[in-house]
Amino acid sequence: MEIKGIKEGILVKFHDQEWQNAKKALIQTLQDKQTFFDGAQLVLDVGHCVLGTHAIEVLQKKLNQHNISLYGLVSKSMITQEAAQKMGLITKLEKSKKKTDQKLEPSDVVLAGESAVLIRRTMRSGFTVKYKGHVAVIGDVNPGAEIIASGSVIVWGRLRGTVHAGADGDLTAIVCALDLSPTQLRIASKIAITPEGQAEPKPEVARIIDEQIVAEPWLN
Amino acid sequence: MNGKVVAIISGKGGVGKTTTAANLGIALATLGQKVVCIDTDIGLRNLDVVLGLENRIVYDLVDVVEGRCRLTQAMVRDRRYENLHLIPAAQTRDKSAVSASDMVRLCEELRSMADWIVIDSPAGIERGFRNAIAPADQVLVITNPEVSSLRDADRIIGLVEAEEKGPAQLIINRINPEMVKRGDMLSISDVIELLAIPLIGIVPEDETVLISTNSGQPVVLNEKSKAGLAFLNIGKRLLGEEVPWVSLNVKAGLLSRLGQLFSGET
Ligand SMILES: Nc1ncnc2c1ncn2[C@@H]1O[C@H](COP(=O)(O)OP(=O)(O)OP(=O)(O)O)[C@@H](O)[C@H]1O
Ligand SMILES: [Mg+2]
Numbered sequence: 001m002e003i004k005g006i007k008e009g010i011l012v013k014f015h016d017q018e019w020q021n022a023k024k025a026l027i028q029t030l031q032d033k034q035t036f037f038d039g040a041q042l043v044l045d046v047g048h049c050v051l052g053t054h055a056i057e058v059l060q061k062k063l064n065q066h067n068i069s070l071y072g073l074v075s076k077s078m079i080t081q082e083a084a085q086k087m088g089l090i091t092k093l094e095k096s097k098k099k100t101d102q103k104l105e106p107s108d109v110v111l112a113g114e115s116a117v118l119i120r121r122t123m124r125s126g127f128t129v130k131y132k133g134h135v136a137v138i139g140d141v142n143p144g145a146e147i148i149a150s151g152s153v154i155v156w157g158r159l160r161g162t163v164h165a166g167a168d169g170d171l172t173a174i175v176c177a178l179d180l181s182p183t184q185l186r187i188a189s190k191i192a193i194t195p196e197g198q199a200e201p202k203p204e205v206a207r208i209i210d211e212q213i214v215a216e217p218w219l220n
Numbered sequence: 221m222n223g224k225v226v227a228i229i230s231g232k233g234g235v236g237k238t239t240t241a242a243n244l245g246i247a248l249a250t251l252g253q254k255v256v257c258i259d260t261d262i263g264l265r266n267l268d269v270v271l272g273l274e275n276r277i278v279y280d281l282v283d284v285v286e287g288r289c290r291l292t293q294a295m296v297r298d299r300r301y302e303n304l305h306l307i308p309a310a311q312t313r314d315k316s317a318v319s320a321s322d323m324v325r326l327c328e329e330l331r332s333m334a335d336w337i338v339i340d341s342p343a344g345i346e347r348g349f350r351n352a353i354a355p356a357d358q359v360l361v362i363t364n365p366e367v368s369s370l371r372d373a374d375r376i377i378g379l380v381e382a383e384e385k386g387p388a389q390l391i392i393n394r395i396n397p398e399m400v401k402r403g404d405m406l407s408i409s410d411v412i413e414l415l416a417i418p419l420i421g422i423v424p425e426d427e428t429v430l431i432s433t434n435s436g437q438p439v440v441l442n443e444k445s446k447a448g449l450a451f452l453n454i455g456k457r458l459l460g461e462e463v464p465w466v467s468l469n470v471k472a473g474l475l476s477r478l479g480q481l482f483s484g485e486t
Contacts, residue, residue, distance in 0.1 A: 122416055124378030125371050142414060144371050160414075 001025055007094055009041030009071055019049040023059065030066045043072035043093065051080045056087055114151065123147070123161065132168075143183055149173070155180075158201070176205035180215055187213055221254070223331040226338050226458070227356035229380070229388075231372030233343030235364045236393040239429060240451070241340035242270040243440040247455030249304035250440070253335040256295065258307045258326075260351050261342040262318060265309035272436020273298065273306055282310035282317045284326065291329055300441070305334075315347060320354035327355035336458070345379060353380060358458075359388040360420065365395050365406040374415055391421040391454065421454035422465065423447050 001022075002013040012029075014022040026044075030037050042063060051059075051073070060070045072090035075081055081091045116134035125144025129135055134151035137159075145161035147153050150168040152175065159177035164186040166173030171188045179201035181194045187206065192213040203218035228237045228244070238261070245257040258281065259267035268274045279294040284307065291307075298304035310317065323339075330337050341352035353359055359380050363373035373390075380388045392411055399405035412419060426447035432439040439448040440455075453463045 121381075122378075124381075125375040127378055140414075140416070142374050144375060 001029065003029070006043065008043050008090070010037065011043045011045060011093070013045035014047055014049070016047045017049075019046065019051060019055070022046065022049065023062075027062060030063075030068065034066070038067055040068050041071040042068050043074065043090070044070070045074040046077075046080060048076050049080065050077045051075070051083060053083045053086060056083055056089075060087075116151070122157075125161075141177075141182075152176075171208050174205055174207045176203070176218065178203050180204035180206060185213060221332055221335065223254075223256075223334040223337050224357045225327050225331070225355045226336060226358045226360060227341060227352040228339060228360050228362060229341050229349055229352055229376055230343060230362040230369070231345065231376035232363075232369040235362050235369050236391075236423070237343070237362050238267050238270055238340050239433065239438075240360070240362055240391060240393065240423075240454075241267055241338050242438045243448070243451035244455055244458075245271070245304055245306075245336075245338050246298075246301065246438050246440050247452045248336050248338070248458065249298070249301040250452070251455055251459060252303070253459070254303045254333070255301075255336045255338060256305045256307060256330050256334045257338045257340065259309035259340050260318065260323070260348055261340060262309045262315050262348070263312065264342065265311055267340045268296070268306060268308045269436065270433050270438060271298065271306055273308075274436070277308050280308045280310040281326075285318050285322045291326065318351055320351050323351045324355045345376060349376065349379075350383075353383060353385050356385055359385050360391055360454075361388045361415075361417070362391045362393050363411065363415070364393055365400070365408070365411055367406070370406065370411060370414060377415060377417060387417050389420040390415055390417050391423065392419070393421075393423045394425045395422055396425040420457050421450055423450040423454075 004011050012026060056073065063070050070089060073080065073084035074091060074093060084091050114133060116136055117129070117131050119129060119135070119137045120139065122139040123129070123137060123141045123145040125142055128146040130148045132150045134153070135147050135149040136154045138156045140157040141147060141155055141159045141161040143160045147161065148164045148167050150166065150170060152173045153163050153165045155177035157177065158179040159182050161182060162184045163175055163182050165175045166188040169188050173187050175185055175187065181201070185192045185206055187208050190208055190213045192206070204215045205218055206213055206215040228241050230237050241257055245255050248255045257267060259265050260281065262282065268277055273296050276296045279289040281294065283289045284291050284294045294307050295305040296308060298306070327337055339352045339356065342348035361373050361377055363369050377388050380386050392408060395408065396405055400407045408422060424446050426439065426445055428442055428445045429439050429447050432442060439445045440451040442448045456463045
């Protein structure tokens with residue numbers, strides 16, 4: 001059984017069960033989650049189950065006892081659909097007009113983000129950030145400071161501390177900075193140190209290529 | 221009177237906190253300010269020695285905190301300047317005798333008696349450091365142009381920021397222009413670039429510092445000493461004066477950049 005909130009109220013969907021079993025399970029759930037369902041408007045998706053008007057009436061009464069009103073009944077069976085329609089129930093969920101409106105509503109096209117923290121300050125010696133996700137710093141990461149992220153690390157500033165990206169083993173994690181001169185840089189289980197006497201500071205990105213950490217200029 | 225409390229801290233030991241506290245105290249006194257220096261380095265007191273006041277001590281900081289004497293009784297008056305006093309640290313007692321709130325209370329009282337309260341602190345980031353910054357209005361961080369002292373200064377600046385006592389101001393002590401030129405010492409711009417806080421003083425390496433320390437006559441009293449002049453300038457900057465930066469054979473470009481960094485800061 002699947003329960004989710006929809007525009008019309010609460011949708012309970014059965015996965016091809018016999019109706020009697022499905023109903024039992026439903027009543028049990030309603031009792032268990034009484035406060036959740038209290039006053040709810042319910043839409044049932046009964047799959048292939050065949051329900052006549054009588055069966056629906058019985059169900060409706062039962063639901064009313066729980067202070068729930070049956071609003072819709074979705075089914076693959078024509079018989080069930082007709083019976084439901086006769087009783088004034090909806091038989092189709094309003095498709096959340098996605099297809100047509102999508103381009104107009106920015107909220108619908110937002111990409112699923114990944115979790116990250118943003119640190120807007122200089123990270124000084126002795127300070128550590130540990131995060132399950134990505135870490136972004138606006139400021140310098142000084143020697144003696146440490147960043148440990150399961151994801152990638154981005155520093156808008158000088159990176160001179162210690163950094164460990166992909167700390168849980170993510171080999172695709174990257175580390176980039178406006179000046180990439182870390183005391184030590186790790187990605188997953190690979191370790192690199194900054195060579196002495198680096199040339200002019202420049203934006204670079206470090207990633208694993210062929211089992212090795214490689215730092216490349218941001219624009220190549 | 222509403223005195224200002226200045227804490228002098230460093231993280232790493234031996235970089236010149238006590239030297240700075242003594243010289244700054246005298247510098248401010250020569251500039252006509254009423255000054256009280258407090259040595260909070262309990263168990264390792266030496267501000268009294270550097271100021272040449274060791275033999276005048278009767279009571280100390282812990283005596284005041286524990287109520288064995290009145291505040292004014294523990295204030296040792298300087299031999300040279302009657303507007304300069306020292307509250308010495310206790311020599312032998314345990315470090316936990318003074319708390320941050322003791323310091324705040326003590327300084328509240330002192331604010332009505334002096335223009336400046338200069339606190340010399342012990343090295344490290346423990347209790348003594350917290351005692352020093354708790355009452356502070358201004359924090360001066362001392363560093364040497366050397367990697368490990370810089371690292372500790374950075375750490376302690378972070379702690380000052382975390383206590384919302386920032387921005388601290390920076391004093392770079394013991395800079396040796398010759399060594400910087402040879403590339404054997406970090407330059408002023410290296411230090412500032414890393415620490416990224418406003419600079420209030422650059423003090424050169426100067427052997428007269430050691431000599432004067434030993435004789436209890438702080439170097440700021442010596443008009444010929446470059447370090448003495450640097451300390452005097454720090455005092456003037458604290459008073460809001462714009463003092464040009466003494467040339468230490470540093471590149472002109474750098475100094476003009478420093479100028480921009482400090483404008484409006486000191
Ligand atoms: N500019 C300078 N030139 C030469 N010597 C200096 C200079 N500044 C400090 N010194 C010397 O360095 C030594 C340590 O200085 P000082 O006692 O002021 O450091 P401190 O930070 O107070 O040390 P502690 O952490 O132990 O309290 C002293 O011998 C002092 O004379
Ligand atoms: Mg000292």
